[in-house]
Amino acid sequence: MEKDSKIYVAGHKGMVGSALVRKLKKEGFFNLVLMPSEELDLKDQSAVGEFFESEKPEYVFLAAAKVGGIEANNTYRGQFLFENLMIQTNVIHQSYVHKVKKLLFLASSCIYPKLAPQPIKEEYLLSGKLEPTNEPYAIAKIAGVKMCENYNRQYGCNFISVMPTNLYGPNDNYDLKTSHVLPALLRKFHEAKKKMEKTGQKETVKLWGTGKPKREFLHVDDLAEACYHLMLKYEGNLSVNIGTGKDISIKELANLIQRLVGFQGEIIWDASMPDGTPRKLLDVSLLHRLGWSHKIELEEGIKKIYKENFPLENV
Template sequence: MKKDSKIYVAGHAGLVGSNIVKNLIAKGYNDIVVRGRNELDLTNQNSVMNFFETERPEYVFLAAAKVGGINANNTYPANFIMENLQIQCNIIDAAYKNDVKKLLFLGSSCIYPKMCPQPIKEEYLLTGALESTNEAYALAKISGLKTCYFYKKQYGANFVSVMPTNLYGPGDNFDLENSHVLPAILRKMHEAKVANLPTVEIWGTGKALREFLYVEDMADACVFVMENYDEIDFLNIGTGEEISIKELAEAIKEVVGYKGDLCFNIDKPDGTPRKLVDSTRLKEIGWKYQYSLRQGIEKTYKWYLENEDSVRTH
């Protein structure tokens, strides 16, 4: 990409998309195109095609998606598979037909089999059954990865895909029912601190292992891949480091300054015992994350305090 290349970021208001826009601006890119949901319905094929024909973006970051927690995925699977397939197919096909130079598609860690060997290599895709609670979303994301793969294979289109590990950071969803584990614990700790509660409940035994990537690092990796990687195979993006939920909760407790005790509810599920992606390919190309988990939690909590009135809690 050149600094004056026209770049379209689909999903610019989301957790990853907003940080991709910030990263691009910080690196001097000056022609970034975005459209809000009220301006462009990405599920409408004609609207998307008209947008591409009019704007003629040269590069596309496809970070737009319908997302939600376990409850939402379980309750509305038809919505999750259909809307995500529509968004992906409309943008990928319009990009190809309007001579986009390069497109980057964002996958999700749920694309891998439920009982996947650890750490998870890219080649483990489609080697086993998916987690049933988010199967619809996973199938849509797998289809997006494969659509990019086949457009490159058949047409030579420079469409690449990346698969991030668990993300967190400013702009995250802090809903206690539907958010991911890190923002949920952070909000619980903060509210317990404010209310001076003696204990905070943590779901499960605390023994499950997880990997976390700060969203600014994810955005930086996306821009790095757009600038440096043109192969047909998709890439995992992660830190290569894992931490137990108990250790995570203790780290958040320290950052927040909560003085009470942690209470682990063993009647609640732990989920998958371990979930770590193998990011060797990306590391070999030359990218490495910048923020430690502690630094990321500190930056996320600072943002939470500054935006508490407007933070997403549902």
């Protein structure tokens, strides 16, 4: 990519897209195409075709998606499947039609089998059954990965895909109905702490599941760094894992956030609610061989986003 290359970041207002924009601007790229969803519905095939015909981007980062945590994935199953299929299909196909030089598609580590061996290697894709609570979202993302692969094979495109682990950082979603676990924990502990300070009475925080599942977390600025690196350095049909190679139990994460927030109350675990996948740790050896590894450690990253995003009036 040249500094004046025309680069389209789909989903530029989201957590991942905005991190990509920050990274590209930091590196001196100035010819960015940023089209908000209010002006371009990526589910609309003809509108996406007209957009590509008009703008003719040379490079595409496809970060637009309908996303959420366990509850959102399990509740809006049809919507998550339909909207993600439409968004990625339209953008990938029009990138082929209009001869985009290179495209990077953001998939998700949830596309791996629920009981995949740990750590999860890229080749474990489609080797077993998916986690039921997010199966529709995962199926859509698998379709996107395979679309990139097979457009490369049939049409000679240069489309790559990446599979990030669980993300957190600036522009995260703190809505308790649709957020992922880390921002949800931050909000719950913060609100409980503030309530205790106001009333002087002891508060409890109720959390789903047993706390036993283990998860890996990557700061979104690290993800943007990795995507930029791969856009410059990688070509191939194998989707590349992006993560830290380190995981933590949800209970340990809750205890860490409780300490960082300064909540003095009690945590209650509701074991009647689903845990989700028991463990999801990515094998990042391919990423390391390609010359990139994460820089922001979890405690450092959580401290930073808590300081920047709370109180909630500023979220």
